[in-house]
Amino acid sequence: MIPAVIAAATLLTACGGGADAATPDAPDAKVSVTPAGGSKAVKLGSGISVKADRGKLTSVEVKDDDGAEVGGRLAADGSSWKSDGKVKPKTTYTVRTKAKSAEGKETSATSTFTTEQADKVNKLTNNPGGGQTVGTGMPVSITFDNHVDKDRRAEIEKALKVTSQPKVEGAWGWVRDWGGKDRIDWRPKDYWPAGTKVSVKGALSGINSGEGGWFARDYNFGFTVGADHKAVIDVPSHTLTMYENGKNVGSVTGSAGSPQDPTRGGVHTVRSKNAAETMDSSTIGHGDEWMLDSKWVTHLTASGTFLHSAPWNKSVGVENNSHGCFGMTTSDAKKVYDFLTIGSTVEVKGTTNTNKTDVGNGLEVWQETWPQWQQRSALK
Known part of the structure; x- marks a missing residue:
């Protein structure tokens, strides 16, 4: 330092x-x-x-x-x-x-x-991007290019401010991203109200992040929380139900993970979407077992829990036989894809998977209770 x-x-x-x-x-x-x-x-x-x-x-x-x-x-x-x-x-x-x-x-x-030149400059990538409209479960997620020393985290956290209209209670928490980088997320205590305007400011210029270098600029971005769209997957009944403002607006059937690869439980946050994608078994630890083209892919975890079309599966809605994803017909996958936005939440109920999904495995801030989340702050 x-x-x-x-x-x-x-x-x-x-x-x-x-x-x-x-x-x-x-x-x-x-x-x-x-x-x-x-x-x-x-x-x-x-x-x-x-x-x-x-x-x-x-x-x-x-x-x-x-x-x-x-x-x-x-x-x-x-x-x-x-x-x-x-x-x-x-x-x-x-x-x-x-x-x-x-x-x-x-x-x-x-x-x-x-002033002198820094040996190394640390930068950050913010999610959501400035001006984006997101779902009610979206955290503010900031990933640092370089390592942040633990003894520098409190000062950095103090320099970051989230304000919203209407005012919403929330807290910062330090996370290790799935890619191995240091990350800090801000999540509201409860889901955002639809229509909330959020502003994020980081007075980071001139702050030392340790061996990762110095910050050379301040940051200022904002986003809007859109409609309240959520989904709930009931694994035993092979059903995904969509809710708008708490009201059931339709269900589709599908196939969740098999007993050998049960779908991850709890509340997930939609992190990204892709209209067409190749499902590669090697990305989830199954070697070269398959390479299948899918459409209307909604990404939950970074490790490969997705909602997607599965035209090759003849047991959709009848048997849970996937490798952890929720597969649907192509038309139903598009309905879900269109309904859920980045930051919408998908709750998985009734799964036999008892493993807690790590917060950094996607935008998994809702895997923890509010008291658990508060313990991640460097200012606790």
Whole structure:
């Protein structure tokens, strides 16, 4: 971890201002900026601060080399200003200040400094994407490109904020993604109300993730929760029932997993969909037993629990004989595919599979109770 080192403050010289005519020899307000102006390799992990002596600050503007303004807080008495976040890698900052001395003399000044390059930059991938409309079971899921050290998680979690209209209670939880990467998900305590507007902000710029590197930017995205569409699979009766706003809107029959490969139970979240796909036995540990083309494939777990057409299965609706998926006729699979959106939930009841599906095996946040989920927070 690179230690936070703050460069020495520098005294700014006035580049303009109106002197009080009655007190032409009155001293200027003494304004200092940290990191020091002119610095070429400011250490990462520090904030930006401005201090005024013999007067007060009346204005502080800080921008990076892209022209983006850096947020901060000016003290009520005008004695100091501090940035909300930390400096980001390989960036030049310009600090413009205005101050007024105790005698009323106004001055302005400009200071610039540049930060050092990070050895490694960590990025993230957010799901859902910005502007997407999703189902009522959709979590906010953020996967990091590089490893996040456990002792860095609390600071990162504090920098991530979820707000919604209407307001919904929820919590962050750290997850190991099925692909092996570090992930943090935010799930509501209960399902989202239909129509909820969600905003996610990550003030990550300048935060150290450990050996995985530094974050070089902030993140801001939002999404909308759509209609309340859910499905329930009753394994013994070979039936999938669709519900809209809690009302039964139709059922289809199918074949769930056999006694040897029973379908995973609990509440799953639709993670993706594919109109046409080749079902490859090797992806679920069955070697080269089959390679079959399927349509209207709705993905639940990352390990291969799907809803899909199974035109090769002559026992659809009669016998549970799949390798864990729920297979249907092509027309019924399309009905289900069209009805469920990314983020809709599918509950599997009556299965003999007692293994709990890992949260990272897809978007499986509903496999845990609310108290269990809260224990995943680094701030618990």
